[in-house]
Amino acid sequence: MSDPTETDGTAGAGEAAESAQPASGGPGERHVRVVLVDDHRMFRTGVQAEIGQTAQTGVEVVGEAADVDQAVTVITATRPEVVLLDVHLPGGGGVEVLRRCAPLMSDAEQPVRFLALSVSDAAEDVIGVIRGGARGYVTKTITGTDLVDSVFRVQEGDAVFSPRLAGFVLDAFASTDAPPVDEDMDRLTQREREVLRLIARGYAYKEIAKQLYISVKTVESHVSAVLRKLQLSNRHELTRWATARRLV
Amino acid sequence: MPEAATAPVAEPRPPRKLYRSGDGRWLGGVARGLAGHLGLPVIWVRFAFVGLFMADGLGALLYAAFWFFVPLGIGGVDAQRPPSLVTSETSPDGRRRLVARKPDKGQIVALLLMVVVALVFVGNVDLGGGAKAYLWPTVLVGAGVALVWRQADNARRARWAEVGRHRRTVTLLRSVAGVLLVTAGVTGIFVLQGSAAHLGSVLQAALAVLVGITLLAGPYLVRMTQDLSEERLMRIRAQERAEVAAHVHDSVLHTLTLIQRNAESPGEVRRLARAQERDLRAWLYKPEGNGKDEDDEPTTLAEAVKRNAAEVEDKHGVPIEVVVVGDCPLDEKISAQMQAGREAMVNAAKYGGEGGAVQVFAEVEGRTVFVSVRDRGPGFDLDSIPADRMGVRESIIGRMERNGGTARLRAVPDGGTEVELEMERAENTS
Numbered sequence: 001m002s003d004p005t006e007t008d009g010t011a012g013a014g015e016a017a018e019s020a021q022p023a024s025g026g027p028g029e030r031h032v033r034v035v036l037v038d039d040h041r042m043f044r045t046g047v048q049a050e051i052g053q054t055a056q057t058g059v060e061v062v063g064e065a066a067d068v069d070q071a072v073t074v075i076t077a078t079r080p081e082v083v084l085l086d087v088h089l090p091g092g093g094g095v096e097v098l099r100r101c102a103p104l105m106s107d108a109e110q111p112v113r114f115l116a117l118s119v120s121d122a123a124e125d126v127i128g129v130i131r132g133g134a135r136g137y138v139t140k141t142i143t144g145t146d147l148v149d150s151v152f153r154v155q156e157g158d159a160v161f162s163p164r165l166a167g168f169v170l171d172a173f174a175s176t177d178a179p180p181v182d183e184d185m186d187r188l189t190q191r192e193r194e195v196l197r198l199i200a201r202g203y204a205y206k207e208i209a210k211q212l213y214i215s216v217k218t219v220e221s222h223v224s225a226v227l228r229k230l231q232l233s234n235r236h237e238l239t240r241w242a243t244a245r246r247l248v
Numbered sequence: 249m250p251e252a253a254t255a256p257v258a259e260p261r262p263p264r265k266l267y268r269s270g271d272g273r274w275l276g277g278v279a280r281g282l283a284g285h286l287g288l289p290v291i292w293v294r295f296a297f298v299g300l301f302m303a304d305g306l307g308a309l310l311y312a313a314f315w316f317f318v319p320l321g322i323g324g325v326d327a328q329r330p331p332s333l334v335t336s337e338t339s340p341d342g343r344r345r346l347v348a349r350k351p352d353k354g355q356i357v358a359l360l361l362m363v364v365v366a367l368v369f370v371g372n373v374d375l376g377g378g379a380k381a382y383l384w385p386t387v388l389v390g391a392g393v394a395l396v397w398r399q400a401d402n403a404r405r406a407r408w409a410e411v412g413r414h415r416r417t418v419t420l421l422r423s424v425a426g427v428l429l430v431t432a433g434v435t436g437i438f439v440l441q442g443s444a445a446h447l448g449s450v451l452q453a454a455l456a457v458l459v460g461i462t463l464l465a466g467p468y469l470v471r472m473t474q475d476l477s478e479e480r481l482m483r484i485r486a487q488e489r490a491e492v493a494a495h496v497h498d499s500v501l502h503t504l505t506l507i508q509r510n511a512e513s514p515g516e517v518r519r520l521a522r523a524q525e526r527d528l529r530a531w532l533y534k535p536e537g538n539g540k541d542e543d544d545e546p547t548t549l550a551e552a553v554k555r556n557a558a559e560v561e562d563k564h565g566v567p568i569e570v571v572v573v574g575d576c577p578l579d580e581k582i583s584a585q586m587q588a589g590r591e592a593m594v595n596a597a598k599y600g601g602e603g604g605a606v607q608v609f610a611e612v613e614g615r616t617v618f619v620s621v622r623d624r625g626p627g628f629d630l631d632s633i634p635a636d637r638m639g640v641r642e643s644i645i646g647r648m649e650r651n652g653g654t655a656r657l658r659a660v661p662d663g664g665t666e667v668e669l670e671m672e673r674a675e676n677t678s
Contacts, residue, residue, distance in 0.1 A: 120533060121529050121532075121533040122533040163569060163571050163607060163609070164569075164571055166571070167571035167572065167573050167609070170573045170611070171573050171574065197609075197611070200571045200573065200609050200611075201571075201607060201609040201620050201622060201666075202569070202605075202607030202609070202622050203660075207660065
């Protein structure tokens with residue numbers, strides 16, 4: 001199982017060379033401390049090379065970890081603002097890291113926020129991490145510039161949805177939507193659904209705002225609301241969704 | 249074995265090992281197995297056993313010993329008879345599998361004959377006074393044991409041959425019959441030994457001993473069976489993993505070789521890498537069976553969209569990201585939509601591929617199927633296209649409208665083109 005991901009790590013490193021130009025809009029004042037959690041050293045090196053030039057990107061990688069125990073130790077010790085978290089990890093996976101770092105996430109003064117970064121294509125993996133408290137999910141094919149953007153968005157408290165994650169979420173809520181008796185908390189509003197759909201179609205927040213004649217801030221708040229519902233929606237519903245998917 | 253039957257002479261014999269014969273056997277397959285091993289006609293071996301049986305039942309003991317210790321195998325080479333119970337045939341997946349057949353009439357006759365011989369023997373033999381009284385119960389026990397043992401053989405064979413479910417009741421019935429026979433025999437012996445009056449206390453004692461043994465050995469037995477089944481499960485998993493690993497390593501090596509050869513052309517390298525990535529994803533993250541048979545025609549929307557995207561991606565070397573929400577079976581209208589969608593993907597890859605990945609989104613919502621194909625290329629204005637260029641008008645818009653759907657092309661605010669296809673599913677499909 002490790003080889004394919006290793007291959008992907010190489011691909012990520014290759015992309016680094018491609019997108020090594022300074023990230024957009026020379027940040028200067030922006031700064032974020034990041035911990036990388038991934039069991040493939042090559043991939044960590046690749047990401048580090050891509051986003052680690054603090055002078056250009058404003059991202060400072062303050063620690064790395066390769067498994068769950070190490071991750072918890074490093075995160076507790078360094079207290080980063082954002083953790084880039086792989087879904088598949090030895091020792092219980094990303095979900096386990098989230099579970100053990102739950103107190104840090106809800107810390108009022110300086111919360112640690114998690115952004116899932118995965119090569120996995122399985123909806124169960126991804127939804128699991130999001131439900132565990134991650135603030136977003138991006139695939140490992142993401143470019144360096146986009147990754148830096150996502151990290152800052154997460155740092156500011158936004159949710160980051162890749163098109164694929166939006167697809168998974170729509171899927172998850174589509175089947176729970178059938179019986180309208182459920183409490184409102186578990187359902188998506190028409191607007192949230194529209195926003196998710198546009199994300200799944202590959203639109204950026206700015207484009208969505210233009211398309212729906214709303215402000216980017218409103219888009220952000222819709223996305224955050226979806227994330228909250230996903231994290232709070234009751235277990236029973238999502239289990240049913242997961243079983244239904246396997247039956248399809 | 250068909251090979252042995254068709255070419256018994258030319259076939260070089262494999263090193264011989266004693267097995268009981270699974271096919272064409274009368275009781276345990278011992279005689280046939282021995283005959284095959286010794287190269288003698290089966291009938292001789294059988295007569296030998298019958299003869300030995302007459303010598304104070306020695307044959308029966310020997311037979312039982314062979315039955316107990318010699319494993320059941322396929323074989324017991326016998327040129328006189330073609331195999332009747334089990335034949336091997338090649339299944340579509342190329343694996344050889346054994347097929348069970350119904351026992352023929354000869355076998356039943358033979359069994360009956362065997363019983364008659366036994367009865368005659370029992371009736372005639374004189375073991376002197378008391379001993380003779382035990383014969384009947386002993387025969388009963390023997391028959392019961394034979395029934396259960398053969399049953400065990402069948403259970404083992406059933407693992408090779410795929411035996412239908414209806415046989416399970418027969419299996420159960422036979423086991424129960426065997427147990428009943430043995431119980432009757434044993435009870436008979438007890439009754440003969442003491443007076444019938446003691447039967448109650450004897451049964452009680454026996455029951456007490458049985459319960460005691462169960463209590464002592466039960467946990468071990470349970471754990472043993474659990475360990476065994478767990479081990480089997482692990483083995484199956486390991487096998488599956490090995491299969492995936494073999495496939496993965498093979499195809500990855502293949503791709504890496506191709507990439508080394510094409511190192512100068514980044515487009516080709518990217519195409520190879522994407523194809524390999526897709527292949528690996530299909531193996532690693534899809535539910536079992538999915539995406540492993542490349543040649544099957546897709547039957548659902550999700551499969552069709554992914555297949556189209558993969559093919560266009562391979563052909564044009566532009567990455568296509570696919571997001572599918574929901575799924576439904578393909579019908580005529582949806583198939584037309586898929587073709588229009590494919591056309592849109594080709595256009596996007598050809599004319600808008602420089603701007604980055606093409607994004608494809610398909611959603612099933614109720615009866616409506618929506619597909620959007622979006623690129624980030626220089627953009628596209630339908631009105632500026634000469635009227636004689638029919639690509640978009642005919643194969644996308646025209647096709648959708650002929651099938652009762654709609655197609656919209658529009659420029660996306662920040663550059664690029666988006667094609668939106670909407671279609672209602674046909675009524676009869678559910």
